[in-house]
Amino acid sequence: MPRVVVFDEFGGPEVMHLVEEPVVEPAVGEVRVRMEAFAVNPLDRMMRSGTSPAPVPLPHARLGVEGTGVVDALGPGTTGLKIGDPVILTAVPDASARGSYAEYTTVPASRVLARPAGLGITEAAAIWVAYSTAYGALVEKARMRPGDHVLITAASGGVGRAAMQIAHQIGAVPIAVTRHAARKDELLAAGAAAVIATDHADIAEAVGHHTGGTGADIVLDLVMGPGQQDLLKAARPGGTLVAAGFLDPRPTPFPAGPPLTIFGYRSFEHTLDTVVVKRMAAFLNAGVRLGALRPAVDDTVFALDDVVEAHRHLEKGLNGGKKIVVTAS
Template sequence: MSRVIEFSSTGGPEVLEFKEVEVPAPGPGEVRIRVKALGLNRAESMWRTGEYIEEVKLPARLGYEAAGFVEAIGEGVTGFVVGEAVNTVPAFSQNQYGMYGELVLAPISAVVKHPPGLSFEEAASIWMMFITVYGAFIEAADLKAGDVVLIPAASSSVGLASIQLVNMVGATPIALTRTAAKRQQLLDAGAAFVIVTEEQDLVAEVMRITDGVGARVVFDPVGGPSLGKLVKAMKTGGILLAYGALSEEPAQFSYLDLLIKLPTILGYTIWNTSGDPVRQKAAVEFITAGLAAGALKPMIDRTFAFDEMVEAHRYLETNNQFGKIVVSV
């Protein structure tokens, strides 16, 4: 028997319920994992509220990122042994699997080796953020040394991972943040420049920093009215990757600016990379090498206990964190 977390109706964190269930033996292509830590993601709170890109089927499980030990192996699974430390990456539907539990089943297509030298809490924090930015910058944007990158919501886990990876390839990360409260933290985290959008003119600052050229890459999880400013701040022929919709307001930009800037605007999700075995393997190898070299590092804001999952989700929705929220199991 194992405690897992489910919800029977969509809503706030209070809909999350602990259930005692029997976790079956893994089927073909599955492993059963004794979970030691979980990484929390905005995608999971959107899933819980019924506002995710996929329709939730109730009652529902949730959770993408877990770190723990293999407890049992299903038919056809190779490359892993019972007792081995492993992690899960976001490469499945939460309608099929959910990692919020003490003992869980996971598809082998979403299981990777535990990176050497990391704690379970650290390992549970890295895959969503680093695979997301790998796919965006290395695959989609073909980021090169010397490029300038705009990073809205830079204090999020994906924002901080963006700063690290941009620095890793020799490009220049410009972090955007609404208030000055996190400015020094962002500089300490590796941002070359920080623009406080409630106090500074975003477009003017980017043009000042880039000598009037603009940023070649924009990685935006917000949308809304600020999208037009991001387009104005771009280099002609640059690329804007939209990977979220944190703003509830409609995106706004000038069609004339499209004709002036000639940008490529793409919708982007982690599934582009994690859902393809070949691309996922390349991403994992790139990230593992970056971790080993110290260029990529876990960024944990706060750790909660498993019993505190409702409180952890409440904290997730405050948007006050600087980095990843992790739960110890």
């Protein structure tokens, strides 16, 4: 029988284990996907450890919010897809019940898209969450335009790297923020127009230098916490801050500083909206076709049997911000 990754209690990577389950037939309007690979995301770690913002029912909880595979079966009334189509998952809102850490999963047909031509399986498994989050925050929320100076925190992570590439595709100017100066060359190579290392520079002063004194038009805060106060000082009056992360568990003080438009953002806000997903898909396909959008995938690709090691790899930071991929077949 097909295998599925589940966990019965919250804790470290070792709480995950493989079980065999019968193949589930897709319901009305659903598809069954034979998974080929999935990516490991910070949300997966939060769900597994019991720190997810949404409740995770135990026991026998599943994991996984993105991945790629092949349509294996169609539910009654499902149109627009056929068996054998390569697809990527665009949303798994009930990941604890139907997550992508499995050899097969069923999802609504509206939650899959044709796999972008030109992407290998490992890249396709790792592209959607980071790029849809960055696109939704910058383009749909902040209305990023050509010439905008965009300040991006946690720039070496998956969403940060995607945000830099998307800014370039739009014609904006991405300014990367990192905690360590040692990451500077890596981030410049990844597409940053400039890099600010907080262990060597004051963010507001550095942004002023890189923007001719005007400040950042858009701030993408993927960290949150007390450090957001420094980002506010780096924004121009009338600019936009999008709070789209949760890497710092400490409380985020009430924003104070220049007048800004401030948005909170979570990817499901748009990935469950079929109209926006259509725009996201068009943008993503164009970027892949032009070579402008390409996910950074860790050199170590894990097998399904080694999913515990994949999570340990993430927790130790051995991926250096690149996406970790696990093959499911």
